[in-house]
Amino acid sequence: RDKQTTRRRRGTVPDGLLTLPWVPLANRHRRRDRSHVQLQPTPAAGAAAAAAAGQRRRRRILQLQLPVGAGQHLLVGGGAGLSPGQPEQPAALPARPLRRAALRHLLHHPAPPQPPHVDVPDQAVGDPRAIPPAGPRQPPPRRGLRRPGHHRRHPHAAPLEPPRGAPRADAARLRRRPLHRLRRRQLLPPPRLRHPHVRRQQVHGWIRLLQRRRRFPHCTTARNPELLITTECGKLLVPPGEIVVIPQGFRFAVDLPDGPSRGYVSEIFGAHFQLPDLGPIGANGLASARDFLSPTAWFEQCHRPGYVIVQKYGGELFTATQDFSPFNVVAWHGNYIPYKYDLSKFCPFNTVLFDHGDPSVNTVLTAPTDKPGVALLDFVIFPPRWLVAENTFRPPYYHRNCMSEFMGLIYGVYEAKADGFLPGGASLHSCMTPHGPDTKTYEATISRGGSNEPSRLSGTLAFMFESALIPRVCRWALESPSRDLNYYQCWIGLKSHFSHNNSNDDGSTTSNKDDRK
Numbered sequence: 001r002d003k004q005t006t007r008r009r010r011g012t013v014p015d016g017l018l019t020l021p022w023v024p025l026a027n028r029h030r031r032r033d034r035s036h037v038q039l040q041p042t043p044a045a046g047a048a049a050a051a052a053a054g055q056r057r058r059r060r061i062l063q064l065q066l067p068v069g070a071g072q073h074l075l076v077g078g079g080a081g082l083s084p085g086q087p088e089q090p091a092a093l094p095a096r097p098l099r100r101a102a103l104r105h106l107l108h109h110p111a112p113p114q115p116p117h118v119d120v121p122d123q124a125v126g127d128p129r130a131i132p133p134a135g136p137r138q139p140p141p142r143r144g145l146r147r148p149g150h151h152r153r154h155p156h157a158a159p160l161e162p163p164r165g166a167p168r169a170d171a172a173r174l175r176r177r178p179l180h181r182l183r184r185r186q187l188l189p190p191p192r193l194r195h196p197h198v199r200r201q202q203v204h205g206w207i208r209l210l211q212r213r214r215r216f217p218h219c220t221t222a223r224n225p226e227l228l229i230t231t232e233c234g235k236l237l238v239p240p241g242e243i244v245v246i247p248q249g250f251r252f253a254v255d256l257p258d259g260p261s262r263g264y265v266s267e268i269f270g271a272h273f274q275l276p277d278l279g280p281i282g283a284n285g286l287a288s289a290r291d292f293l294s295p296t297a298w299f300e301q302c303h304r305p306g307y308v309i310v311q312k313y314g315g316e317l318f319t320a321t322q323d324f325s326p327f328n329v330v331a332w333h334g335n336y337i338p339y340k341y342d343l344s345k346f347c348p349f350n351t352v353l354f355d356h357g358d359p360s361v362n363t364v365l366t367a368p369t370d371k372p373g374v375a376l377l378d379f380v381i382f383p384p385r386w387l388v389a390e391n392t393f394r395p396p397y398y399h400r401n402c403m404s405e406f407m408g409l410i411y412g413v414y415e416a417k418a419d420g421f422l423p424g425g426a427s428l429h430s431c432m433t434p435h436g437p438d439t440k441t442y443e444a445t446i447s448r449g450g451s452n453e454p455s456r457l458s459g460t461l462a463f464m465f466e467s468a469l470i471p472r473v474c475r476w477a478l479e480s481p482s483r484d485l486n487y488y489q490c491w492i493g494l495k496s497h498f499s500h501n502n503s504n505d506d507g508s509t510t511s512n513k514d515d516r517k
């Protein structure tokens with residue numbers, strides 16, 4: 001057996017089964033971790049394959065059959081064990097193949113983005129957190145968890161100051177302690193309480209500590225001008241029209257090199273964003289994994305006296321001070337990472353004959369619940385696209401539904417609101433609240449009569465955070481001077497255009513019967 005060689009192959013899936021020529025047996029038992037995947041290896045005629053490859057020595061090869069979606073491509077690499085001189089991957093393949101750990105992840109959690117890396121040039125950094133000029137030495141800042149405001153404490157929140165003699169739970173100290181000691185001191189939850197995603201991260205040293213302390217991925221929809229987001233994995237430069245996902249527990253800082261900016265943030269608890277299952281759409285469409293970009297490692301290694309970290313814990317914000325930058329990760333690998341996505345890369349789907357589909361057809365990312373089809377949060381967009389439905393009221397229908405809909409407008413005009421919904425604005429239609437196009441949009445659509453000409457929605461980008469939960473509106477929003485108390489008036493004057501004989505105003509009947517034969 002040749003221990004030096006590990007086979008790597010690109011598998012295509014014409015029939016729903018991926019057949020992978022697998023690694024030489026010699027290393028298999030040692031290297032394979034069976035805890036995550038239940039694969040059923042079946043011995044196959046490996047000798048023939050080896051002979052075909054011009055190999056003299058007989059080699060036993062395992063064939064693994066993995067059920068994956070038709071048309072997908074998976075790249076499986078063996079990691080250690082490559083003979084010197086053998087390329088890491090064929091040049092024609094993407095720069096970052098799925099490693100075995102990533103493949104496991106992919107099989108159990110459908111379609112997490114596996115982004116290639118993106119470089120953010122250093123000169124883009126207008127870093128307001130730069131090292132302060134040398135001056136008289138200040139006394140070192142006090143450490144420990146402190147609250148920035150005077151808010152009421154959550155009953156389960158961590159203590160504000162550890163009692164005298166108790167271990168301090170600030171970030172700097174956490175980092176230096178070995179895990180088992182932390183656990184003994186109950187600064188970390190026992191392993192069984194951890195989320196399965198976190199357990200998989202055990203190789204990632206200190207990032208793991210921080211993951212456990214926060215479980216709130218962020219989804220930011222940025223607009224004008226660029227954001228510079230520094231994370232422990234590196235920097236992301238985010239122009240208007242892009243979104244960023246920062247997984248739970250990551251330290252991050254947002255700089256505004258071009259001045260003030262606006263955007264929308266959604267924070268979810270208990271699940272991670274993933275690409276939606278494409279179902280009958282098949283292999284291609286909506287957001288494509290290849291368009292998700294993550295940063296290359298970037299680090300700063302310097303004394304930073306009084307560096308303040310704001311940390312959400314138990315629903316409240318705390319601060320901790322330390323004397324170094326949290327952005328000191330020299331290199332990283334793995335698939336639990338911040339990433340960004342340019343919404344103009346989205347490939348929308350729509351009806352091509354009649355009727356108006358559910359907006360979930362344009363889900364960019366979804367955070368699922370245990371119930372199939374019920375999302376903790378769907379991030380849905382309404383991008384520029386062609387409208388071609390015949391004998392159909394093309395704008396959104398009037399409806400009440402079980403999901404709560406928070407909508408925002410990034411630019412342009414939203415197709416259901418001719419007036420009053422401006423870029424930067426937001427609307428909330430909670431579960432079972434009736435809503436639909438405003439009167440102006442309705443009348444304009446009706447006045448076009450039975451015209452079935454294709455029309456293009458251009459220069460617009462709206463989005464929706466759609467959730468099975470009912471969001472509470474905080475007092476700040478209710479009391480905000482920006483609240484639109486007259487929103488309901490957008491529907492004043494709506495009148496019925498229906499008549500009993502099922503005909504349009506121009507006398508034509510509304511039926512696609514002929515085309516649907």
Ligand SMILES: O=C(O)Cc1cc(O)ccc1O
Pocket residue numbers: 357358359395396397405416435436464
């Ligand atoms: O309410 C909205 O404007 C969002 C929406 C759009 C659409 O095309 C169909 C349903 C829906 O809730």
Ligand SMILES: [Fe+2]
Pocket residue numbers: 399405429435
């Ligand atoms: Fe809606």
